[in-house]
Amino acid sequence: MSLIHLQEVTKTYNTAGVPVAALKNLSLSIERQTFVSFIGPSGSGKSTLLNLIGTLDKPTGGKVLVDGVDVATLNRSDAAAFRGNTIGFVFQNFNLIPVLNVYENVEYPLLMLKHVPVKERRERILNLLDKVGMLDQKDKYPNQISGGQKQRVAVARALVTNPKIVLADEPTANLDHATAFKVISIMHEMQKTFGTTFVFSTHDPKIVGEAELIYTLEDGFIINNGRKEQNRSTR
Ligand SMILES: Nc1ncnc2c1ncn2[C@@H]1O[C@H](COP(=O)(O)OP(=O)(O)O)[C@@H](O)[C@H]1O
Numbered sequence: 248m249s250l251i252h253l254q255e256v257t258k259t260y261n262t263a264g265v266p267v268a269a270l271k272n273l274s275l276s277i278e279r280q281t282f283v284s285f286i287g288p289s290g291s292g293k294s295t296l297l298n299l300i301g302t303l304d305k306p307t308g309g310k311v312l313v314d315g316v317d318v319a320t321l322n323r324s325d326a327a328a329f330r331g332n333t334i335g336f337v338f339q340n341f342n343l344i345p346v347l348n349v350y351e352n353v354e355y356p357l358l359m360l361k362h363v364p365v366k367e368r369r370e371r372i373l374n375l376l377d378k379v380g381m382l383d384q385k386d387k388y389p390n391q392i393s394g395g396q397k398q399r400v401a402v403a404r405a406l407v408t409n410p411k412i413v414l415a416d417e418p419t420a421n422l423d424h425a426t427a428f429k430v431i432s433i434m435h436e437m438q439k440t441f442g443t444t445f446v447f448s449t450h451d452p453k454i455v456g457e458a459e460l461i462y463t464l465e466d467g468f469i470i471n472n473g474r475k476e477q478n479r480s481t482r
């Protein structure tokens with residue numbers, strides 16, 4: 248079975264009695280160990296979709312299955328536990344904790360998972376910081392590093408619990424094009440190294456070059472799902 252499976256998913260928000268259809272009958276499957284991008288303009292439904300896959304919200308209709316679990320069946324605490332074990336998040340605004348240094352920011356999600364022994368914790372953190380090229384910056388604080396460096400730390404933090412899936416909602420929206428491209432390459436490198444499934448969204452078609460599978464969203468619909476056969480064979 249696919250790692251992520253959406254079946255005729257709809258999501259309608261109701262604000263002050265006015266329904267807004269954010270996702271309209273989406274069906275798709277994402278396999279393990281892939282690097283997937285959702286592109287689409289602002290308001291096309293990208294965050295809504297990533298929130299459903301991330302078990303942060305539930306569909307109005309249809310089914311969302313993540314690692315075989317129907318997200319609609321999870322209560323709040325089940326969903327939180329499920330996320331802690333299965334999903335890592337990278338945010339648009341990096342969301343690093345300002346009073347913690349780089350090392351401690353990456354360590355943070357591990358402190359929630361009580362079963363990881365101290366020595367292994369330290370090895371995992373140092374290994375990931377090395378892989379994202381931030382080992383020599385480990386004692387710096389978020390306000391002492393650049394946006395691109397913050398996002399590399401955030402990628403390491405998302406991976407430190409060994410999740411099956413990393414979700415990144417517009418991870419490059421606050422970065423210049425060259426830096427954005429580098430961050431996406433690092434995500435792709437991590438996907439290949441750890442076999443993690445990475446799903447990222449962007450409104451910038453220029454940065455999707457590394458994705459293996461690209462879904463284009465428009466007004467709550469998927470208007471294409473271009474498998475990049477050509478790029479793959481020429482890479
Ligand atoms: N919490 C919410 N309440 C009401 N409407 C929402 C909410 N979140 C998103 N929407 C609406 O749903 C649609 C899709 O939004 P969103 O998923 O945030 O798109 P994107 O991330 O692609 O910008 C938009 O019309 C947006 O205004």
Ligand SMILES: [Mg+2]
Pocket residue numbers: 293294295416417
């Ligand atoms: Mg969004």
